[in-house]
Amino acid sequence: MTPSIADAIISCDNVTVNYGAFAAVRNIFLDIPRHKVTAFIGPSGCGKSTVLRCFNRMNDLIESFSMKGKVLFHGQDLYGPRVDPVEVRRRIGMVFQKPNPFPKTIYENIAFGARINGFKGDMDELVETSLRRAAVWDECKDKLQESGLSLSGGQQQRLCIARAIAVEPEVILMDEPCSALDPISTLKVEETLHALKKNFTIVIVTHNMQQAVRVSDMTAFYNAVDMEGSDGMVGYLAEYNETREIFNNPKSKDTEEYVTGRFG
Amino acid sequence: MTSNATNPMATTCYPPAASGLTYNPYAPRNVWNRAMNLLAALFATIAVLPLVVVTLYVLYKGGGAITPAIFTELPPAPGLSEPMGMGNAIIGTAMVTGGAALVAIPVGVGGGIYLAEVARKGWFAQSIRFGVNVLAGVPSIICGLFIYALVVNTRILWGESFSALAGSLALAVLMLPTIVKTTDEGLKLVPQELRMGALGIGASRFVTITRVVLPAAVSPIATGVVLGIARAAGETAPLIFTALFSPFWPDWASGWGLLAPTATLSVQIYNFGIMPFEPQVQLAWAASFILVVMILAANLLARWLAHFSAS
Ligand SMILES: Nc1ncnc2c1ncn2[C@@H]1O[C@H](COP(=O)(O)OP(=O)(O)OP(=O)(O)O)[C@@H](O)[C@H]1O
Ligand SMILES: [Mg+2]
Numbered sequence: 001m002t003p004s005i006a007d008a009i010i011s012c013d014n015v016t017v018n019y020g021a022f023a024a025v026r027n028i029f030l031d032i033p034r035h036k037v038t039a040f041i042g043p044s045g046c047g048k049s050t051v052l053r054c055f056n057r058m059n060d061l062i063e064s065f066s067m068k069g070k071v072l073f074h075g076q077d078l079y080g081p082r083v084d085p086v087e088v089r090r091r092i093g094m095v096f097q098k099p100n101p102f103p104k105t106i107y108e109n110i111a112f113g114a115r116i117n118g119f120k121g122d123m124d125e126l127v128e129t130s131l132r133r134a135a136v137w138d139e140c141k142d143k144l145q146e147s148g149l150s151l152s153g154g155q156q157q158r159l160c161i162a163r164a165i166a167v168e169p170e171v172i173l174m175d176e177p178c179s180a181l182d183p184i185s186t187l188k189v190e191e192t193l194h195a196l197k198k199n200f201t202i203v204i205v206t207h208n209m210q211q212a213v214r215v216s217d218m219t220a221f222y223n224a225v226d227m228e229g230s231d232g233m234v235g236y237l238a239e240y241n242e243t244r245e246i247f248n249n250p251k252s253k254d255t256e257e258y259v260t261g262r263f264g
Numbered sequence: 265m266t267s268n269a270t271n272p273m274a275t276t277c278y279p280p281a282a283s284g285l286t287y288n289p290y291a292p293r294n295v296w297n298r299a300m301n302l303l304a305a306l307f308a309t310i311a312v313l314p315l316v317v318v319t320l321y322v323l324y325k326g327g328g329a330i331t332p333a334i335f336t337e338l339p340p341a342p343g344l345s346e347p348m349g350m351g352n353a354i355i356g357t358a359m360v361t362g363g364a365a366l367v368a369i370p371v372g373v374g375g376g377i378y379l380a381e382v383a384r385k386g387w388f389a390q391s392i393r394f395g396v397n398v399l400a401g402v403p404s405i406i407c408g409l410f411i412y413a414l415v416v417n418t419r420i421l422w423g424e425s426f427s428a429l430a431g432s433l434a435l436a437v438l439m440l441p442t443i444v445k446t447t448d449e450g451l452k453l454v455p456q457e458l459r460m461g462a463l464g465i466g467a468s469r470f471v472t473i474t475r476v477v478l479p480a481a482v483s484p485i486a487t488g489v490v491l492g493i494a495r496a497a498g499e500t501a502p503l504i505f506t507a508l509f510s511p512f513w514p515d516w517a518s519g520w521g522l523l524a525p526t527a528t529l530s531v532q533i534y535n536f537g538i539m540p541f542e543p544q545v546q547l548a549w550a551a552s553f554i555l556v557v558m559i560l561a562a563n564l565l566a567r568w569l570a571h572f573s574a575s
Binding site for chain 1: 384385455456457458459460461462463464465466467468469471475476479480
C-alpha cells in the first residue's frame with residue numbers, strides 16, 4: 001500500500017497516538033518525500049492534524065498526548081532522548097489551522113522569528129519577500145507598523161504563512177492554511193507552494209480536493225473506523241500514493257468515495 | 265397581513281400578531297423591561313453612592329487643612345496648631361508601599377508565570393494556588409503580626425526593630441496573592457495557539473514566555489499589580505506592628521530612612537483621629553482625603569493601563 005519513496009525526509013514507523021486513554025490514530029507507516037508537496041486528506045477527526053503535529057513535536061504541549069512508534073527526520077528519531085524540540089521546530093516549521101499572529105506589528109511578526117533564529121541579513125528585505133511570497137504584501141505594505149491583529153482573518157493567515165516561510169525551515173507543515181481564505185488568495189498561496197517546493201518540503205492538510213490535486217505530488221488519505229476495545233473512532237492511514245493515482249485510480253472503495261465526494 | 269387560511273405554515277398555537285411590527289410601549293413585556301432597567305440603574309447608583317459620599321464628607325471635614333503646607337511641614341505637637349502638615353506621612357506611605365511593590369512584583373509575577381506556564385495543572389501548582397487563595401483571605405492584621413514576630417521582634421534587619429522596611433514586608437505579603445492570581449489568570453487567558461505559533465517558528469520556551477506570552481498578558485498583569493498596590497497602600501493594621509509611627513521626618517541616616525520607625529497616612533489617621541486636639545483630628549481627615557484620592561488615581565491608572573495595551 002505504501003509506495004516506495006527513495007528520498008524520504010520524514011518517515012513514520014508504526015506511529016500510534018493516544019490522548020489519554022483515547023486512541024486518536026494508530027499504526028501509521030508513512031514516508032514524506034523531500035522537496036515535494038504531500039497532502040493529507042480525510043474526514044474531520046480522523047487524525048490529520050494529530051499526525052502533522054507529531055512531525056515537529058507540537059504535541060508536546062498537549063498534556064494527555066502520548067505516542068508509540070518512531071518519527072524519523074533524515075533518519076534521526078525525533079523523539080529520541082537527546083533531541084531538543086526547539087531545534088526540531090527550527091528545522092520543521094508550522095502554519096496552524098487557526099490564524100495566530102503575534103500581538104505585535106506586522107513587521108515584528110516576521111522579524112521576530114528571523115531574529116531568534118539568528119538571521120543576519122537585511123531585515124526589511126526579508127519582511128518584504130516573505131510577505132510577497134505569502135501573497136499578502138499588497139495588503140500590508142502601507143501598514144507594516146500596525147498590529148498583526150488589525151488584519152482580516154484571511155490576511156492574518158497569510159501573515160502566519162509569511163512568518164513560517166521567513167525562518168526558512170527545511171519542512172513546512174501546513175494545517176488547512178487556506179480554510180479561511182478567499183479563492184483568489186488561495187490560488188496565490190498555492191502558487192507560493194509551487195515556488196517553495198524547489199527549496200522546501202511541504203506537508204499540507206486540506207479539505208479541498210481540488211487543492212490537493214492542484215498542489216500536491218503525493219496524497220495520504222486518512223480515515224477513521226470504530227475500533228473494538230476503544231471508545232469512539234480511531235484514525236488510520238487508509239491509502240497513500242501519488243496524487244494522480246489517488247484521484248484517478250484509487251485502490252480502495254473508501255478512498256474513491258471520499259475523493260469523488262460520495263463519502264458519508 | 266396574511267390570514268391563517270392563506271398561510272399553510274401558520275399554526276394556531278400562537279396568538280395572532282396584534283399590530284404589525286411597531287413598538288408598543290404598553291405591551292406588558294416592554295413595561296416590565298423599562299421597570300427592570302430603572303430598578304437596575306437605581307441599585308447601580310446606590311452601589312457607587314458610598315464612594316461619592318465618602319469622598320465628599322472627607323473633603324468637607326479635612327478640606328480646611330489641605331494647603332501646600334501639608335506636603336512640606338510636620339504635624340503640630342499636641343496642643344499646638346502650627347505647623348499644619350504631614351509631609352512625613354506622605355513620604356512614609358510612598359516609601360513603605362514602594363518598597364512593598366519592589367518585593368511583591370518580582371515574586372508575584374514570577375510565581376504567576378511559574379503557575380501558568382511551567383507547573384500548570386499538577387498537584388504542586390494546585391496546592392500553591394490553594395495556598396495563595398488562603399493567603400488572600402488572611403486578615404491583614406495577621407500579616408502584620410507575622411512580620412512583627414519574624415522581623416521586628418527578632419531585630420533581624422541590622423539590629424533594628426520597627427522600621428519602614430518591616431512595614432514594606434508586611435504589605436508585600438498582602439499584595440502577593442493579588443499579583444500572583446492576576447498574573448496566573450492573565451497568562452491563562454493567552455490562547456494556546458499563540459504559544460504554539462511562537463514554538464512553531466523555533467522559539468525556546470523562555471523566548472516564548474518573555475517575548476510573546478507576557479506582552480500579550482501585560483494589561484491584566486499591570487492592572488492586578490496596580491490594584492494590589494492600591495489595596496495595600498491603605499492598610500493600617502499591618503503597619504501598626506511594623507512601621508509603627510513617627511512624628512518626625514524619616515531618619516535618612518539609618519538605612520536611607522528605611523530602618524527607622526516611619527509615619528504613614530493610614531497609621532496617622534488611626535493615631536490622630538481619636539486625639540482630643542482639633543488640629544490633629546483635622547489632619548486625620550485631610551490624610552483620609554489624600555489616601556482616597558491616591559487610591560482613586562491608582563484605579564484610574566489601572567483602567568488606563570488595561571485600555572492602553574488593549575488598543
Ligand atoms: N488536544 C487534544 N486532546 C484530546 N483529544 C484530541 C486533541 N486534539 C485532537 N484530539 C482528538 O483526536 C482525534 C483526531 O483529531 P485531529 O485534530 O487530529 O483531527 P483532524 O483530522 O485534524 O480533523 P479536522 O479535519 O477537523 O481538523 C479527534 O477525535 C480529536 O477529538
Ligand atoms: Mg485538523
